[in-house]
Amino acid sequence: MNVPARTLDVSGLAPGAFGHRTLLWWGTLGLMVIEGMAFALAIAAYFYIRLRNTTWPPNLPPPLLLWGTVNTLVLLVSVVPNELTKRAAERIDLRAVRLWLLVCLAFGVVFNVVRVFEFMSLNCAWNTNAYGSIVWMLLGLHTVHIVTDLVDTAVLTVLMFTGPIEEKRFVDVAENAMYWYFVVLTWLPIYGVIYWAPRLT
Amino acid sequence: MRTELVLIAAMAVAVCGCKRETRTFRESPPASMASDVAVSDLHPGGGNPPARSISPYEQNAWALNEGKRLFSAYNCSGCHANGGGGMGPALIDDEWSYGHEADQIYRTILEGRPNGMPAWRGKIPDAQIWQLAAYIRSMSGLAPKDAAPSRSDHMNGPPPENAAPRMIPKNAGTPPAAER
Amino acid sequence: MRTWTTIAVLAAALASGCHRNPPQGEQPAHGAAPAPPASSVTGQPDDGQWLMASKDYANTRYSGLGEITTSNVKDLKLAWSFSTGVLRGQEAAPLVVNGTMYIVTPYPNILYALDLTKPGAPLKWSFKPKPSAAAQGVACCDVVNRGAAYADGKVVFNTLDNHTVAVDATTGEQVWNATLGDINRGETLTMAPLIVKDKVLVGNSGGEMGIRGWVTALNLKDGSQVWRAYHTGPDKDVLIGPQFKPFYASDRGTDLGVSSWPPDQWKIGGAGMWGWISYDPELDLIFYGTANPGPWNPELRPGDNKWACTVFARRPDTGEAVWAYQYNPHDLFDHDSINEHLVLDLQINGQMRKVLVHPERNGHMYVFDRQSGEVLSAKPFAFTNTATGVDLKTGRLQYVEEKKPSTGKVVRYICPAEPGAKDWQPSAYSPRTGLLYFGHQNICEDMEGLEVSYIEGTPYVGANVKMYAGPGGHRGEFKAWDPVNGTIAWSIKEQFPVWSGTVVTAGDVAFYGTMDGWFKAVHARTGDVLWQFKVGSGIIGQPITYKGPDGKQYVAVLSGVGGWPGAIVSGNLDPKDPTAALGFVNAMSDLPAYTTKGGTLYVFSL
């Protein structure tokens, strides 16, 4: 091989990294931008439709606070095992990762079950009127995300138990945890919009 | 063999697609069929009841939608509401006083029925009656879901025709055809 | 026969005597000056019989019979019953004349005569007018009939297909048969005729079909037409002449029945008359309200749309209008004004006034000076958010702008809904308590205006409506109203709209029925339910009370659910469609779980 005159030797560099140094982190961030934008626009659409209606919600009781609030609490508490999972992954601590992934999974399942009650307590169907359509869309959009993350977590958990285990899988676990933060963070404004916006008229 | 299968499948798709999407504006509706409407399950003298033909428009989304438009344009909705009935009987249920087949409905519209259904002969062109007949069947889920109309730009009423529960007709004049 | 009449007259006289001297402990209403019994106004003091659906010309539905009292009503028992054989909504009031009871059924409008002198009241005869079956297709809200009228040995009633028939009360033979309208124009007759002097007054139904409303007077003798007053169109058709002196400026003018409509629209503008007419013999005036203008979608008929939703005072002999007042100018919500106008003399602001009391669909209780047509008060008797009240200076109803229906846009939470706060179901007024008793509904709705073509003989509505229970969640109420003070005395909440009429007696018991089939007796002063009986089908009929040939007081009512709210049962409508039955099905989707079709007369006694 034709050896160039000068070189930059990178052989000593680590074969991987965590956090914002990785491609995956940036990729996930890109995904979050897309989805965050979708959420933001859906919320904007909510308020736009609200402008077009004289009463809000249109002659319906506002959604029951109970299940939404329960779920908000579940989500907020789930941040703890999520953070612990992330830290365990960054420590390459397989035992801890397995444990906390299971806990996260449990939280995800609980959340999704409660979500069913949330849908039932909206007091309207998606085809009742435009209000029903937009709240179902908001809640549905978010549900798609938590279901996706739940499935993600489930697959990762299985992988962590069955192997093959490589270090870069811990990066996946850490990024999955970051995505859960996104899901939690986006929920807060959506929670406010679905449950509180109709009450503050 | 495989190619043939693929070809047949493709043609089937093509045919379905065409039927659903064709928009024919200069209609030549089918000629009127058997002169009477059997609304009884009883067929003395044995033999099978005459075979019924399905409305030429039943699988055509455009025609079904025209039927839907005409249903309110000709004030059908005044009596039958959006299918639930009022002055006239409900059309989204499984009861058909004068038969659920397209040509029975066609005749019901054309000739009227004694308990209040007006006779529309000469007031609605033939092709449009057939479109109405096809649409009316779709109201109780008897038309293909991918061709049946969806919600209208009006007040949310009964489930739109493409989501209407399929009501297997009761007291139908000629039962077997209902299973189509 | 004659004996029975004598007894009846005597009994009535007795009853009114009792009435004049109230039992101990019962205070006459409103202090010193007891209101004169309404029946005295009518000149028909016979409390033992029931000669017209509204009992008397004043429309009080008050009976001087006092055998059934608040204390013994709990012992009321079924005396006998009779099946009409017709399973549609039974809205009629039975008549009791000379020991015979006459009941007229919904389409096919069979008239039965039952012999009350015999045990179990066997059928004397029946009269079948055989109306055209096609008429069912133009009857907007079930094929009901609201009763017959008796005079001069004739029972007069209407058939759905626009015939008024007089039948010999004794033999059941047809005396005459007059054709008044045309089903091909969407007309039907459902009202109970009123016989004033020698005239039979009949109005048409079909405000949902693009008819042109009228009231017609027929000669009682031979059924020939004496006059016909249209409710839309030029003054000469409306019988507006030099005598016409409406109180409010907005009701004055030439040919308002034309100019307040878009061109030609008055010809198909509805404004029929299918409710109650009352008569004041003293002033020699009849009073009635006209029905809604059509189509429902108000954007299709800009203008005041006179004379829809209007009360007319007319001369019974010529039909000439003396005054008029439009309750709902440019009606927005199908608020027919056909409800009863009670002819009462009340102490208003310390002054005895000759008044008309009218519970209007728009939720306001109107009190008029019946001589001038001035609105003395209009107080809301039910929840309403569509109007803020009536401007007593101009007489105009003050609509709430944001509740105005518009084309292609659902306006939500309209209260009261299309059937109004109170529909046709007639009220009763007891001079003893000074209270007005009536059942009404608590229904709100969402409404969307639609474009609609006028196609002769088909519905001309142009609206999608979806009704539901109003505030509180109950759909009906039975109410006692103090017309002098304009306050609610007491009220009973009912699950379903109270679609039955009311009767109140000198025993201070008020009777009404519910759509789930309970026939109830309540204490007229307190509103306590004293007795109730479950009948075969929901009640939308008009209870009456009479004194039987045996001298006992009877209470009778037809059961048989139907009418507009009961159409879901009587017409097998599909609740999957909330807009069915012009939107009423949505509010009544659970009714089929409570009652089925029926058509039975129930008669109770102690």
Add this chain to the structure above:
Amino acid sequence: MSLLDQEPADSGDEKVVPPLDPARTLPASLDVSAEKLEAVWAEKPGLFGWLSVVNHRDIGRRYIVTAFVFFFMAGLLALVMRIQLARPDNHFLGPDAYNQIFTMHGTVMMFLFAVPVMEAFGVYVVPLMVGARNIAFPRLNAFSYWMFLFGGIFVFVMFALNSGPDVGWFAYPPLSGPAYTPGKRADVWAQLITFTELAGLAVSVEIIVTVFKLRAPGMSLNRIPLFVWAQTITAFMVLLAMPAVMLASTALILDRLVGTHFFNPAEGGDPLLWQHLFWFFGHPEVYIIFIPATGIVSTIVSTFSRRPAFGYLALVLALVSTAFIGFGLWVHHMFATGLPQMGESFFTAASIMIAIPSGLQFFCWIATMWGGRVVLKLPMLWVLGFFIVFLVGGLTGVMLAAVPLDLQVHDTFFVVAHFHYVLIGGALFPLFGAVYYWFPKITGRMLGERLGQWNFWLFTLGFNLTFFPMHILGLEGMPRRVYTYQAETGWGDLNYLSTIGAGVLGVSVLVFLVNVIVSLRAGVLAGDNPWGAGTLEWATTSPPPNCNFVYPPTVAGVNPLWENPPDQPVVVGLRDDVRDVLVTYVLDAEPDHRTEFPEPTIWPFCTALATSALFIGSIFTPWAVVIGAVPLFVGLTGWFWPKEAGETGTQAWPIQHRTLPKPGEAPAGGPV
């Protein structure tokens, strides 16, 4: 030939010191075997291998070719339309067919050609320009291509089945809603959007991450080539704009299929909500197409003026501000709706303001040409065409920004003329330039000069003949999207002229096609850098090897081939037995760590199939979403699931021996 006939003007002040000992030479242990590298980065053989491709060059090439195929088909549709419009009251097409055809033309051009082809060039060129061995997330890249392809096939098959969309490319409800477009035509449109947006969003994420994390050492922010800047900014616009149209098309399809009321005015919805959402995407969409084109223009102008682009910083800032302002003027598509409170003046001002950065770019390019010496090769010829044609489009754009004038010419043929001048002028001319420019890199052969000249001149002639008369037609009152017009309108002659022009355009495109086919077989061999350009893609062979660069380069300037000192170091130390890639820091592109890139795999293809089945099925029944989720889950799991440790070069890293640095810790190895 001497490629650099002048010294780069302005490279002295920002010299980045390569983070290494300049004296060091390569020890034998770090040498790589080119053969081994080629094998490691090779794709699998056979059909299976063809479906498993994950490298950006193959995918980029497929993307470009596929997009051009769609372009030809949409162009044919345009020709058919022009035939219909050639004479008044023509009966060549009925309204039903015409509506499908013009909708297909617009939709395919916008969603299956203009945006994808720009991204396709990004996929091909950006990794090369930044000196990377592949694009970030190669499997996602493959998935993106398959989604794009399947979406395109889907819409054309439906079109052939008479189910092609017929509601216009902006599909305004209520016309596109359930009540007025029965059948599946509008659903097909809405779902096509989902296909292409998914593909587009995926590519955008890849490009952003590639540019952020895979740049050659030394390529700090101020040395990123302008084309790469343009692609990055575009990618960001895509991320922010496309969710709007996805949300809107989802709402539309929900309205149509499950009876929601987003656009039903009767039930509290609003047809204008669609317009807001759509144009919030739709206007940036124009810049999503235009900004990459400006990157192409900057590249070509710089190359053929033989000097770095004048005003590098100004050009980058112009792009950034265009992107920003591009999001603030969607309402100018809605002036005619008569919304009083929408602040028409504000949107007029914003719409006019966006001309400033465009003007700035224009002046910088002209300055570049003035400052250099222009060599008028074919790519430059197309850019020249761009200058003239786009200028017209830009100027009519300023007219359209004025509310009163917009009220007159909105939705007329004037607008048709305007946006064809903008899109063909602003994007297609540069794009043809790009094809002529990068064809040698992609194929190793030059595109023929003579046919190229014919292509260009016929195109320019045909284009102006077709579209210039439309300005006048619009002013004479001809609305757009009419399938015919009446003789008494007097529009016949200009339309006839326009149709002739369309024929010339067609011939020109045919010439181009012939040129490509001929050149592929018999074109002049290109060599590494036929144009003497300065960016990194020319630093490798034509076509590039499997690994792009045997020794990944480092850079010392915007145009490394012009500005790098002769002894500029190359990167060594990446493994040649796995797909080892160097990851650098975002800002200064210092080496950060290495990472392994994935092998070829069939899973993206399978996942794309599953996704397509789900999307298409959902048009016919909502249950398809539930049922289709199962194969999709299988596909994604298969995609994600690691191979057995040790197989095909993926080595398990022993967990007990910690090799990764802690978060925040300095890279363990660092530059040696």
Add this chain to the structure above:
Amino acid sequence: MHAASVLQSVLAPAGPQAAHIARLWWLMFWVATAVFVIVSAFVVGAIVWKRTEPRRDDVLRVAVTLGVAATVVTLFVLLVASVWTGRAVASLGASSTVTIELTGHQWWWEAVYDDGTPSQRFRTANELHIPVGRPVVLKVTSHDVIHSFWVPNLHGKRDLIPGYTTAIWLQADTPGIYRGQCAEFCGLQHARMALYVTAESNDAFERWRMNQRREAVQPTTDNARLGRDVFLRSTCTQCHTIRGTIAGGAMGPDLTHLATRGTIAAGTLPNTRGHLAGWILDSQSAKPGNQMPPNSLPAGDLQLLLTYLETLK
């Protein structure tokens, strides 16, 4: 330009709004032309003018800065002109207006001339009459999909959006007949949804309006009477209104004064006996997809019907 351009053209304004906009157009046109010429000259110059010494960057920097400054100034001037025109277009004296409620249908225009007295309102279709020199308010909305009202000689366009009612003011200064056309894609027959506006003297307008207010003339000849019976017997009444008869359909244009209109089917065909006959028998060949069904009338009936329709002045 073509003769027809007067019929439907932005550049032949017949009212103050269109005139203002046309002025703005010419300003923009000349500015744009100037910019085009100058910039093109620089581009061509850069290529053609071969220099030995490349320009220095500081010179270029000054040139670019000047160019950008010129751009900013030009754009600012245009912005001011645009906003000024916008104001001018929006301001119209509000005295003595004619109010027309215009509703878009697939694919025709329904117009109701408003009046304080409801019975003085009337409905017509596809042809408007307006008085010269008097402001006209159009209150526009749509019955089905989005349409757009556009008569270029009078004003810019305004969308007709279901669920919205907006008002647009215009005025004609020059008498004449102006053609307009739906400018928002509205489905199959978007191309054949035209509208004629007749601007005429106030007297002529009032005469026309008085006539329109009247219900349909009663047929005076036997043939016309028989023709009316054909009309009332047939399917026509389901969708069309003729005031004064029982025909009260609202789905198609009001035919009360059909014979006063110059065209039928929203400007598709001239209103002649022959075209009317063709239209009644087979409207779908002239305007495929429109909502009028074919009517197979016997030849005799058709002639009678045409005779009647021709009397509807």
